[in-house]
Amino acid sequence: MSEDGALERACRDLRARTPAWDDLRERRVLGRIEAQIDVTRAARRSIAARAMPWVAAAALIMLCLTGWVLLRSLTTPEMASVTVADDIVAVTPSNPPAIPAVAAPALVLADGSVVSLGASAEVNLREQAANRIVIEHRSGRVHYDVRPGLPRAFVVAAADVEVTVVGTAFWIARDAGRVRVTVEHGRVEVARAGTSPTVLTAGDELELTLGPDQAAAPRVPAPDPAGSSRVSARPRRRAPEPSATARPTLDDLLAAADDARARGDATRAAALLQELVDRFSEDPRAYGPCFQLGKVERIRGRHSAAATAFARAVGLAPSGSLSEDARAEAALSWFDAGRFDRARAAADDYLGRYPDGAHVARVRRMLDQLP
Amino acid sequence: MGIRAAQPLSSTPGGSTSDADLVAAAVGGDRAAFRAIYLRHARHVASAITRWLGDDADLDDIVQDTFVRASQRLASLRSPAHVRPWLVTIAVRLTHSRIVIRRRRGGLLRAFGWQAARISDPALRAPADELSAALISVPEDLRVPWLLHRIEGERLEDVAASCGVSLATVKRRIAACERKLERRMGGGR
Numbered sequence: 001m002s003e004d005g006a007l008e009r010a011c012r013d014l015r016a017r018t019p020a021w022d023d024l025r026e027r028r029v030l031g032r033i034e035a036q037i038d039v040t041r042a043a044r045r046s047i048a049a050r051a052m053p054w055v056a057a058a059a060l061i062m063l064c065l066t067g068w069v070l071l072r073s074l075t076t077p078e079m080a081s082v083t084v085a086d087d088i089v090a091v092t093p094s095n096p097p098a099i100p101a102v103a104a105p106a107l108v109l110a111d112g113s114v115v116s117l118g119a120s121a122e123v124n125l126r127e128q129a130a131n132r133i134v135i136e137h138r139s140g141r142v143h144y145d146v147r148p149g150l151p152r153a154f155v156v157a158a159a160d161v162e163v164t165v166v167g168t169a170f171w172i173a174r175d176a177g178r179v180r181v182t183v184e185h186g187r188v189e190v191a192r193a194g195t196s197p198t199v200l201t202a203g204d205e206l207e208l209t210l211g212p213d214q215a216a217a218p219r220v221p222a223p224d225p226a227g228s229s230r231v232s233a234r235p236r237r238r239a240p241e242p243s244a245t246a247r248p249t250l251d252d253l254l255a256a257a258d259d260a261r262a263r264g265d266a267t268r269a270a271a272l273l274q275e276l277v278d279r280f281s282e283d284p285r286a287y288g289p290c291f292q293l294g295k296v297e298r299i300r301g302r303h304s305a306a307a308t309a310f311a312r313a314v315g316l317a318p319s320g321s322l323s324e325d326a327r328a329e330a331a332l333s334w335f336d337a338g339r340f341d342r343a344r345a346a347a348d349d350y351l352g353r354y355p356d357g358a359h360v361a362r363v364r365r366m367l368d369q370l371p
Numbered sequence: 372m373g374i375r376a377a378q379p380l381s382s383t384p385g386g387s388t389s390d391a392d393l394v395a396a397a398v399g400g401d402r403a404a405f406r407a408i409y410l411r412h413a414r415h416v417a418s419a420i421t422r423w424l425g426d427d428a429d430l431d432d433i434v435q436d437t438f439v440r441a442s443q444r445l446a447s448l449r450s451p452a453h454v455r456p457w458l459v460t461i462a463v464r465l466t467h468s469r470i471v472i473r474r475r476r477g478g479l480l481r482a483f484g485w486q487a488a489r490i491s492d493p494a495l496r497a498p499a500d501e502l503s504a505a506l507i508s509v510p511e512d513l514r515v516p517w518l519l520h521r522i523e524g525e526r527l528e529d530v531a532a533s534c535g536v537s538l539a540t541v542k543r544r545i546a547a548c549e550r551k552l553e554r555r556m557g558g559g560r
Binding site (some may be wrong): 006007009010011013014015017020021025026028030032033034036037041363 | 402406409410413414417418421422427430431432433438439442496499501502520522536549551552553556557
């Protein structure tokens with residue numbers, strides 16, 4: 001017999017072996033099936049019946065919670081924007097919001113600028129006129145979104161630190177002994193009495209240490225603006241200069257550079273920033289200082305070095321938050337350095353990447369001036 | 372003990388009513404319709420399970436689970452006229468799970484043993500036993516489609532649906548199983 005024949009015969013044999021599935025077994029299994037179906041259906045009905053009150057209760061609770069949240073959003077003062085027309089007001093959130101980003105109280109000024117207060121922050125709208133707005137930043141972290149293009153001065157005073165704004169968005173955080181200014185976009189001038197102003201632009205952050213008498217602002221706004229404008233000419237606490245023996249860390253160098261910038265010592269600041277960028281070129285934190293180095297070099301009139309620093313910043317983080325600014329500044333710096341070929345290339349690169357960018361007008365003006 | 376002749380409850384359960392009509396009635400809660408479906412197809416399902424398992428120790432449980440699960444999912448059956456392959460699909464999955472459990476327990480060692488005990492004619496015993504012994508050594512993914520097609524007579528399309536694979540894969544697996552069986556049975560002669 002062939003193998004195929006054996007297999008076929010075995011198949012026929014196997015097919016012939018009907019399993020012992022007789023009438024009795026068929027009925028027995030059917031009985032078990034119907035019983036189990038009945039039990040399953042009864043169990044489902046029972047579960048549904050037991051779950052119904054809980055589902056109803058859960059739905060009721062959800063309804064109540066939703067109503068409470070809606071009601072709270074309509075009535076809670078922390079959630080509402082406050083429009084101030086003429087009067088001097090102080091806005092202090094009584095209850096720190098659980099989610100500051102959502103529940104932060106906002107002060108909407110008459111010119112459309114928005115002052116968003118963080119938890120336990122306090123500001124005092126000292127002056128609001130057509131040509132001048134002055135806000136006293138008393139404590140906490142506050143975001144200022146200043147409407148640009150209006151013919152008025154916008155000044156924020158935090159102790160003896162005065163921030164003059166053209167049109168920008170920035171943060172000011174004030175605690176017991178320090179004021180920190182962080183610029184999101186635009187340009188501000190930070191000044192203390194008796195010192196020359198420091199210009200901050202997008203990505204800049206400046207931290208200033210307050211004198212002992214400025215550390216804590218009074219809780220009640222002073223009625224006399226002059227009284228609250230007392231200034232301390234003391235410079236901020238100087239960061240320790242990197243010692244000659246121990247190699248300073250990145251943080252040491254950055255603190256010392258900030259201190260030098262606050263003092264107006266651009267040369268020292270540039271040296272410290274250059275050292276930081278050279279030594280920590282692999283560190284992602286070198287990105288911001290590299291950009292700052294470009295700006296310091298611009299202040300010093302070393303435009304070629306500034307352009308190099310800006311280009312280096314772009315190289316460190318091509319898609320970083322300062323990338324657009326760095327590319328534009330690099331183009332403008334190359335122009336000021338007389339390197340017109342590089343200026344044109346950098347400008348074309350910027351315009352290609354950011355056709356609607358914030359610096360398009362400046363870059364185009366620069367291109368128009370190219371020989 | 373000889374092979375017992377099957378004695379169905381009725382020769383044509385459900386009369387001349389089509390599978391599709393029975394399914395529609397069962398979905399609507401007609402208990403008699405579901406019973407007719409069971410009586411019409413339980414034997415086929417039991418046969419497939421038995422040949423795959425190699426014994427009927429778990430047969431009742433698997434048939435029961437197959438039809439209980441079918442009763443719960445009958446409304447989702449897209450093609451009510453093809454209720455038999457659908458039932459086999461459920462049975463295949465349940466049997467597979469049972470085999471996995473058995474494997475863990477070493478239960479397959481005694482697989483296929485029942486058939487030899489039920490064969491009364493010694494002349495018929497050898498080929499079937501040899502095939503059973505060869506089948507046990509064939510991987511499950513090859514054995515199941517082969518059994519469903521060659522022994523149970525399922526259409527290839529239905530086997531593919533039951534096994535959850537494509538028609539081409541089923542054909543390939545059946546052919547592979549066939550080759551293995553021929554090789555083993557040939558070597559055993």
